[in-house]
Amino acid sequence: MSNNVIGLVAVVLGILCGIIAIVSAAYNQFKKQQNSTAIRKAIIENKVDAATAEELLKQDEPRKRNKNSSLTWGCALFGLGLGWIVGKLFNINSNDDSYWLLIVGFMGLGLIASFFLQRHFGIKDAAEQDHEGPASH
Numbered sequence: 001m002s003n004n005v006i007g008l009v010a011v012v013l014g015i016l017c018g019i020i021a022i023v024s025a026a027y028n029q030f031k032k033q034q035n036s037t038a039i040r041k042a043i044i045e046n047k048v049d050a051a052t053a054e055e056l057l058k059q060d061e062p063r064k065r066n067k068n069s070s071l072t073w074g075c076a077l078f079g080l081g082l083g084w085i086v087g088k089l090f091n092i093n094s095n096d097d098s099y100w101l102l103i104v105g106f107m108g109l110g111l112i113a114s115f116f117l118q119r120h121f122g123i124k125d126a127a128e129q130d131h132e133g134p135a136s137h
Helices: 003-046 050-060 069-089 097-132
Strands: none
Touching: 003 050, 069 097
16 A cells, blocks of 8 residues: 555544544533433422432533643653653664663653642642631632
């Protein structure tokens, strides 16, 4: 196979993956909305008490997002890139185990840096909440 054919296949598959992901997410959202509507109708028809209805509808609430996930991924990928650059600077062959250990090691250092940054920002957030006091909650 020529390089042009391989490139074309890669581009088509990449575009196809994006289209499939978008269609799947839309379908999933549509089905979730249908289920939510069916649950609400069943609650009204069966005259369910408030506590049970609240538990049934709790599944519709969005999950609490981890605000530090971007930081974790960013540090991990930064470490990965840094390991790749160091491997290229020292002309380490990518077939050697040391090359992959170097990359994984730098990725680990990125994750450790992420841990300490999260801890630092977590301590900072806790201090800010303490200064605000209970009246603002």
